[in-house]
Amino acid sequence: xxxxxPGWRELPFGAVPYKPSxxxxxxxxxxxxxxxDLEKCTRCTLCxxxxxxxxxxxxxxxxxxxxxxxxGCGICANECPVEAIRMVRKG
Amino acid sequence: MSAAITLKEAVxxxxxxxxxxxxxxxxxxxxxxxxxxxxxxxxxxxxxATGCLEVATTIFPYSAxxxxxxxxxFENAAATASGIEAAWRAMRRRGRGPLAKYEIxxxxxxxGDGGTYDIGLQALSGALERGHDFTYxxxxxxxxxxxxxxxxxxxxxxxxxxxSPAGTVIPGKREWKKPIDEIVIAHEIPYVATVSPAYPLxxxxxxxxxxxxxxxxxxxxxxxCCRGWRFPPSKTIEVAKLAVETCFFPLWExxxxxxxxxxxxxxxxxxIAKRPERKKPVEEYLRVQGRFRHLFRPKRREDLIDNIxxxxxxxxxxxxxxxxx
Ligand SMILES: Cc1ncc(C[n+]2csc(CCOP(=O)(O)OP(=O)(O)O)c2C)c(N)n1
Ligand code: SF4
Ligand code: SF4
Ligand code: SF4
Ligand SMILES: [Mg+2]
Numbered sequence: 001x002x003x004x005x006p007g008w009r010e011l012p013f014g015a016v017p018y019k020p021s022x023x024x025x026x027x028x029x030x031x032x033x034x035x036x037d038l039e040k041c042t043r044c045t046l047c048x049x050x051x052x053x054x055x056x057x058x059x060x061x062x063x064x065x066x067x068x069x070x071x072g073c074g075i076c077a078n079e080c081p082v083e084a085i086r087m088v089r090k091g
Numbered sequence: 092m093s094a095a096i097t098l099k100e101a102v103x104x105x106x107x108x109x110x111x112x113x114x115x116x117x118x119x120x121x122x123x124x125x126x127x128x129x130x131x132x133x134x135x136x137x138x139x140a141t142g143c144l145e146v147a148t149t150i151f152p153y154s155a156x157x158x159x160x161x162x163x164x165f166e167n168a169a170a171t172a173s174g175i176e177a178a179w180r181a182m183r184r185r186g187r188g189p190l191a192k193y194e195i196x197x198x199x200x201x202x203g204d205g206g207t208y209d210i211g212l213q214a215l216s217g218a219l220e221r222g223h224d225f226t227y228x229x230x231x232x233x234x235x236x237x238x239x240x241x242x243x244x245x246x247x248x249x250x251x252x253x254x255s256p257a258g259t260v261i262p263g264k265r266e267w268k269k270p271i272d273e274i275v276i277a278h279e280i281p282y283v284a285t286v287s288p289a290y291p292l293x294x295x296x297x298x299x300x301x302x303x304x305x306x307x308x309x310x311x312x313x314x315x316c317c318r319g320w321r322f323p324p325s326k327t328i329e330v331a332k333l334a335v336e337t338c339f340f341p342l343w344e345x346x347x348x349x350x351x352x353x354x355x356x357x358x359x360x361x362x363i364a365k366r367p368e369r370k371k372p373v374e375e376y377l378r379v380q381g382r383f384r385h386l387f388r389p390k391r392r393e394d395l396i397d398n399i400x401x402x403x404x405x406x407x408x409x410x411x412x413x414x415x416x
Contacts, residue, residue: 017154021111024153045102049291052121054106071116074325
């Protein structure tokens with residue numbers, strides 16, 4: 001006699017990630033953060049696209065870093081075409 | 092239309108891969124994923140083969156994906172994407188089910204080089220042959236990074252990895268990088284392109300083209316990995332640019348029209364084709380990466396550097412011919 005096995009409808013849910021990663025802050029990963037010289041900045045937006053964390057926003061029309069997420073990689077400072085970004089110590 | 096995308100406009104579009112993921116500082120993978128996702132047309136679903144991008148964006152209980160996302164095993168991203176597309180079509184046909192209301196659905200499969208050149212190749216080939224309408228994004232960091240830098244079919248000649256260690260016996264990987272784009276193009280799919288995170292507008296325009304064509308589209312993204320390639324995290328974009336400027340990784344797109352592949356070079360590579368004196372020696376690309384250090388120290392290996400330069404020149408020449416240049 002074979003026992004009836006549960007069908008897929010009866011199986012319990014597996015592990016479903018249910019929290020947005022925005023609740024997990026990665027800002028303490030690095031020791032440096034970008035410092036913007038808004039006089040020099042041409043608003044080219046490149047730093048927004050290059051940031052691996054999506055931590056550089058342009059909502060205000062100029063670059064602003066969200067320090068809750070910036071990992072201090074330094075890509076933005078390395079790539080800014082007019083050298084408007086300098087890496088400085090966090091905190 | 093794709094031609095209308097500008098940085099000024101795209102900066103306002105939401106990021107569908109959220110902050111708070113745990114990829115390394117300086118990783119190229121989220122840069123590529125953000126750019127591709129920015130230009131989706133509406134309803135979008137993604138699946139990711141196991142690898143850095145998947146593991147670090149979905150650490151329980153968190154997810155960085157702001158679109159419906161499905162976990163996939165290492166070997167079958169293309170099969171899962173096929174299933175999503177087929178389910179959507181079935182729901183449309185029947186007029187019921189959660190996806191029935193979407194007139195367009197952008198289905199994206201992200202997979203690493205291990206998950207594409209090696210273990211995922213048959214799933215990819217099958218999906219391309221069946222002609223599913225989806226976009227496959229190969230995130231090529233040229234080794235199995237998530238498990239500790241093992242060599243793959245996508246690892247270049249002479250690169251150090253933990254399973255192709257450079258020493259007195261071998262000078263890093265002994266085989267050449269597998270020509271995956273040609274393998275994909277041989278399936279006669281409508282759209283194939285190479286992209287680099289160093290050229291964001293080019294990535295977004297090509298991703299939009301990939302979404303727009305009917306049938307399978309393939310984007311091959313070079314994803315410099317500071318951890319496995321051994322360079323400082325701040326240099327990721329610099330390294331990605333050098334790959335293009337040396338023609339190690341040229342940028343182009345290929346559309347099949349009337350059954351024939353039509354190659355077109357993209358602006359950064361077209362500029363080099365027009366002014367060949369701008370083509371940098373491959374050495375400039377190699378020497379900034381620790382995985383090629385043994386080509387320069389303790390002793391300069393002219394023979395190996397020459398081999399690599401000849402490989403680059405031959406493949407660049409073949410590409411120019413294919414592009415009718
Ligand atoms: C069948 C199977 N074999 C091995 C693994 C372990 N594994 C997980 S990720 C990975 C490497 C992924 O390499 P790649 O596709 O290049 O992605 P990357 O991590 O480099 O972005 C391996 C071997 C697995 N998950 N499944
Ligand atoms: S890259 Fe430099 S110039 Fe461009 S927006 Fe950012 S800070 Fe300004
Ligand atoms: S340092 Fe890196 S993570 Fe921080 S804002 Fe610049 S690019 Fe983003
Ligand atoms: S190992 Fe490489 S690809 Fe993986 S998260 Fe780190 S930098 Fe990115
Ligand atoms: Mg890889």
